[in-house]
Amino acid sequence: MEIQSHTISVLVANEPGILARVVGLFSGRGYNIESLTVAETDARQSLSRITIVTKGTPMIIEQIKAQLDRLVPVYRVRDLTVEGPHIERELALVKVKGTGEKRVEALRLADVFRAKVIDAKADSFVFEVTGNSDKVQTFIGLMEALGLVDVGRTGIVAMSRGGEAL
Amino acid sequence: MKPEESATTGADLLVKALIDEDVEVIFGYPGGAVLPIYDSLFKQNRLRHILVRHEQAAVHAAEGYARSTGKVGVVLVTSGPGATNAVTGLTDALMDSIPVVCLTGQVPTHLIGNDAFQEADTTGITRPCTKHNYLVKAVENLARTVHEAFYVARSGRPGPVVIDLPKDVLMNKHDYTAPPKVAVEHKSYRPQTKPDPKKIAQAIEMIAHAKRPIFYAGGGIINSGPKASKLLAQFVHMTGYPITNTLMGLGSFPASDKQFLGMLGMHGTYEANLAMHGCDVMINIGARFDDRITGNLTKFSPGSKKIHVDIDPSSINKNVRVDLAVVGDAGLVLEEMIKLWKAKQPKVDLKALKAWWAEIEKWRGRNCLAYKPNKETIKPQYALERLYHHIKDKDHYITTEVGQHQMWAAQFLKFEQPNRWMTSGGLGTMGYGFPAAMGVQIAHPDALVIDVAGEASIMMNIQELSTVAQYQLPVKIFILNNHYMGMVRQWQELLHGGRYSESYSESLPDFVKLADAFGAVGLRCHEPDKLDGVIQEMIKIRKPVVVDVLVDEAENCFPMIPSGAAHNEMLLGPDDKAGKVSDEGMVLV
Numbered sequence: 001m002e003i004q005s006h007t008i009s010v011l012v013a014n015e016p017g018i019l020a021r022v023v024g025l026f027s028g029r030g031y032n033i034e035s036l037t038v039a040e041t042d043a044r045q046s047l048s049r050i051t052i053v054t055k056g057t058p059m060i061i062e063q064i065k066a067q068l069d070r071l072v073p074v075y076r077v078r079d080l081t082v083e084g085p086h087i088e089r090e091l092a093l094v095k096v097k098g099t100g101e102k103r104v105e106a107l108r109l110a111d112v113f114r115a116k117v118i119d120a121k122a123d124s125f126v127f128e129v130t131g132n133s134d135k136v137q138t139f140i141g142l143m144e145a146l147g148l149v150d151v152g153r154t155g156i157v158a159m160s161r162g163g164e165a166l
Numbered sequence: 167m168k169p170e171e172s173a174t175t176g177a178d179l180l181v182k183a184l185i186d187e188d189v190e191v192i193f194g195y196p197g198g199a200v201l202p203i204y205d206s207l208f209k210q211n212r213l214r215h216i217l218v219r220h221e222q223a224a225v226h227a228a229e230g231y232a233r234s235t236g237k238v239g240v241v242l243v244t245s246g247p248g249a250t251n252a253v254t255g256l257t258d259a260l261m262d263s264i265p266v267v268c269l270t271g272q273v274p275t276h277l278i279g280n281d282a283f284q285e286a287d288t289t290g291i292t293r294p295c296t297k298h299n300y301l302v303k304a305v306e307n308l309a310r311t312v313h314e315a316f317y318v319a320r321s322g323r324p325g326p327v328v329i330d331l332p333k334d335v336l337m338n339k340h341d342y343t344a345p346p347k348v349a350v351e352h353k354s355y356r357p358q359t360k361p362d363p364k365k366i367a368q369a370i371e372m373i374a375h376a377k378r379p380i381f382y383a384g385g386g387i388i389n390s391g392p393k394a395s396k397l398l399a400q401f402v403h404m405t406g407y408p409i410t411n412t413l414m415g416l417g418s419f420p421a422s423d424k425q426f427l428g429m430l431g432m433h434g435t436y437e438a439n440l441a442m443h444g445c446d447v448m449i450n451i452g453a454r455f456d457d458r459i460t461g462n463l464t465k466f467s468p469g470s471k472k473i474h475v476d477i478d479p480s481s482i483n484k485n486v487r488v489d490l491a492v493v494g495d496a497g498l499v500l501e502e503m504i505k506l507w508k509a510k511q512p513k514v515d516l517k518a519l520k521a522w523w524a525e526i527e528k529w530r531g532r533n534c535l536a537y538k539p540n541k542e543t544i545k546p547q548y549a550l551e552r553l554y555h556h557i558k559d560k561d562h563y564i565t566t567e568v569g570q571h572q573m574w575a576a577q578f579l580k581f582e583q584p585n586r587w588m589t590s591g592g593l594g595t596m597g598y599g600f601p602a603a604m605g606v607q608i609a610h611p612d613a614l615v616i617d618v619a620g621e622a623s624i625m626m627n628i629q630e631l632s633t634v635a636q637y638q639l640p641v642k643i644f645i646l647n648n649h650y651m652g653m654v655r656q657w658q659e660l661l662h663g664g665r666y667s668e669s670y671s672e673s674l675p676d677f678v679k680l681a682d683a684f685g686a687v688g689l690r691c692h693e694p695d696k697l698d699g700v701i702q703e704m705i706k707i708r709k710p711v712v713v714d715v716l717v718d719e720a721e722n723c724f725p726m727i728p729s730g731a732a733h734n735e736m737l738l739g740p741d742d743k744a745g746k747v748s749d750e751g752m753v754l755v
Binding site: 012013016017020021024025028059062063066067069070071072073074075 | 289290293294297298301318352353354355478479480482483484487
C-alpha cells in the first residue's frame with residue numbers, strides 16, 4: 001500500500017496534558033510525526049489548534065484520524081490533504097556567519113526568497129523566512145555553502161482555502 | 167446559608183458526588199494521600215468499602231462488579247505505589263472496555279514534581295491505559311470532574327477513567343456541585359450511539375441477499391446492556407442465520423440455541439471458524455477483529471462482504487477492511503435492523519441457506535471438542551463438563567484466569583445469558599479471575615460465583631483469600647491444576663521442540679492447607695469418579711472454597727489455529743500435526 005503524507009488539523013481543549021495525549025498516541029501506536037505545531041488559538045474558549053504532518057498507508061491515516069477523534073478533549077479532526085485545497089506555511093530562523101562575498105551573496109539570496117533580516121552583526125545575520133516547507137528547505141540548503149550555523153523551524157501550520165472554519 | 171457554612175472538604179464532596187452517581191461499593195486500599203477520603207468514608211454509611219489486599223485486585227474486583235451489573239466499578243487507591251499497582255487492572259479494563267472509575271491519591275499540589283514521598287506521575291503513567299484521566303488541581307473542580315468521569319467511563323465505548331486527587335484538594339473546602347439533572351453534552355466528547363439510517367438500509371440489503379451468512383457478535387453486545395442480547399437473539403432468529411461469539415461476547419446469545427456455533431478464533435470451534443472462512447456475508451456486531459479471532463489476516467474470510475457494527479469508529483478498518491461500517495450502539499443498531507427487516511420482509515434465499523446449514527452441520531459433525539476420557543486421571547475438559555452439569559440450574563457466574571483453563575472454560579461451560587462470564591480477553595491478565603469473582607460476589611451475594619483457575623494464575627492474586635475471608639464472600643476457586651503454565655507449555659511443545667523452559671509450576675503450595683490458613687475451605691480431587699462429589703460439596707459450602715483439581719498434565723487445548731495460520735488450517739487434536747510454523751508465525755504471540 002502506498003505511503004502518503006497527510007496534514008491533519010486538530011482542534012483541542014487547551015488543558016494540561018493534551019499535547020502528551022496526542023504525542024503519546026502517535027508513539028504508542030507506532031505512527032510517524034513529520035511535523036507538529038501547537039498553540040492556543042482561542043483564549044476565550046480555551047482552544048488550541050494542533051497541526052500534524054504524518055505519513056502512512058490510507059488505512060493507517062484513517063486509523064490516526066479515528067484515534068485522535070477518540071481522545072476526550074479533541075473537538076474536531078480534519079484531514080486537510082483529503083478535504084480539498086489548503087495552504088501550508090512554515091517559518092524558519094536561519095543564522096548565517098561569514099564575511100565578504102559570502103555575506104553579500106547570503107543577503108542577495110535572502111532578498112530573492114523574501115527572507116527578512118531580523119538580526120545583524122558584523123559577521124552574521126539571522127534571517128526569517130516564511131513559506132511552504134519546500135521553499136524553506138531550499139533556502140536553508142542554499143545557505144549551507146554560505147556559512148549556515150543554526151536553524152530553527154516552526155513546523156507546518158495549515159488551513160483550508162475558502163470561508164469554512166475548522 | 168452563607169457559602170462558608172455550607173462548604174465541605176474535598177473528601178466529603180467526593181463522597182457526596184459518588185453517592186449521587188449511584189455508587190454503592192468501592193474497592194480500595196488506604197494510604198497517606200487518601201486518608202481524608204477514608205475519614206469521610208468512616209463518617210457515612212451509604213458507601214460500602216471493600217478492603218482488598220493489593221491494588222491490582224481492587225481494579226479487577228471493580229471490573230467483575232461492573233461486568234456483572236452493567237454499572238460503573240469504583241476503585242480507591244493511594245498515591246505512588248497504590249496507583250502504579252492499579253495500572254495492570256486499568257489496562258485490562260481498557261482492553262476489554264469495562265467502565266471503571268479509579269480514584270488515586272496524590273501528594274499535595276505544591277509538592278507535585280518534587281519527587282515527594284509516594285509521588286508518581288499518575289496521570290502520565292495512566293494516560294495510555296485509561297480512556298481518560300484527570301488531575302484535580304482545585305477543590306472547586308472536584309465534584310464536576312467526578313460527574314464527568316462517570317459519564318466518560320460509561321458512555322460510548324466504556325473504559326477506565328482515573329481521577330488523581332492531591333491531598334490538599336481533598337482537605338480544602340468548597341460548595342458541592344450536583345450532577346446535572348438533564349444530561350448536558352460534553353464540550354468535546356460526543357460518542358455516536360444512534361446509527362445512520364442509510365447504513366442500516368444498506369446492511370439489511372446485504373444481510374437479506376446473503377447465501378452463506380454468519381453473525382459474529384462480541385463484547386459490544388454485552389456492554390450495550392441485556393436488551394441488546396435479547397434483540398440479537400430476536401434478529402438472529404428472524405433471519406435463521408448461524409451465529410458465533412467472541413470470547414468477550416459469550417452469553418450474548420444462548421449457547422444452547424441450535425443456531426449457535428460456539429466461540430470462534432484461535433481455540434474456537436471447527437464449525438464457527440470454517441463458517442467464518444467460507445461465508446459470503448459476515449455481520450460483525452460489537453467485535454473488533456482481534457488477532458485471536460482472525461488468525462492470518464491475509465487469509466481471513468477471503469470471499470466475504472463484511473459488515474461491521476461498532477460504537478468506536480477507531481475499531482473500524484483497523485485490522486480488517488470492511489465493506490460496510492455502521493457506527494453506533496449495538497443495541498440501537500439491532501433495534502433499527504429489526505424494525506427495517508420487519509418492514510421490508512425480505513425474501514431470504516432459503517435454498518442457499520439450507521445448503522449452507524447442511525455444510526455447517528457437516529463441520530459440526532466433526533465434534534471438534536471431543537477428547538479422550540480417562541478412568542485414572544481427570545481430564546480438564548471432563549472437570550469442566552462435570553462442573554457445568556452441577557451448576558447449570560443454579561444462579562451462577564463464572565470468572566477465569568488466563569491460559570488453557572480459560573479456553574476450556576469458554577468451550578465447555580455454556581453461557582445462556584449476558585453478564586455471567588467475566589474473563590480477561592484483550593490483555594490476558596493472569597490473576598484477573600479471583601478478584602473479579604470477589605467483585606461479582608459483592609454485587610450478587612446469593613449467587614454461585616466460580617473462578618475457574620489454573621494453579622499458576624491463581625498464585626498471582628492469591629492474597630485476596632484474606633479479603634474473601636474477611637467479608638465471608640463464598641467465592642469458589644476451581645483450580646485445574648496441571649503443574650504447568652499450561653498454555654506456555656503447549657506453545658513450547660508445538661513451537662519450541664518441547665523445551666519446557668521455566669513453565670513447570672515448581673514448589674506449589676498445598677492449596678488445601680493454604681485455604682485453611684486463610685480461613686477458607688480447601689478440597690482436593692484427583693480421581694475422576696470422586697469429582698462429582700467434590701463439586702457438590704464445593705457448591706454446598708457457604709464459604710470461600712478452594713478446590714484443587716489435579717488434572718492431566720499433558721493435555722493440550724484444541725481445536726487450535728496455529729500462529730500465522732488461517733481459519734481453515736485448524737488443528738483438531740493431538741494427532742493433527744501442525745505444518746512447520748512459518749517465520750512470520752513464530753514471531754506472533
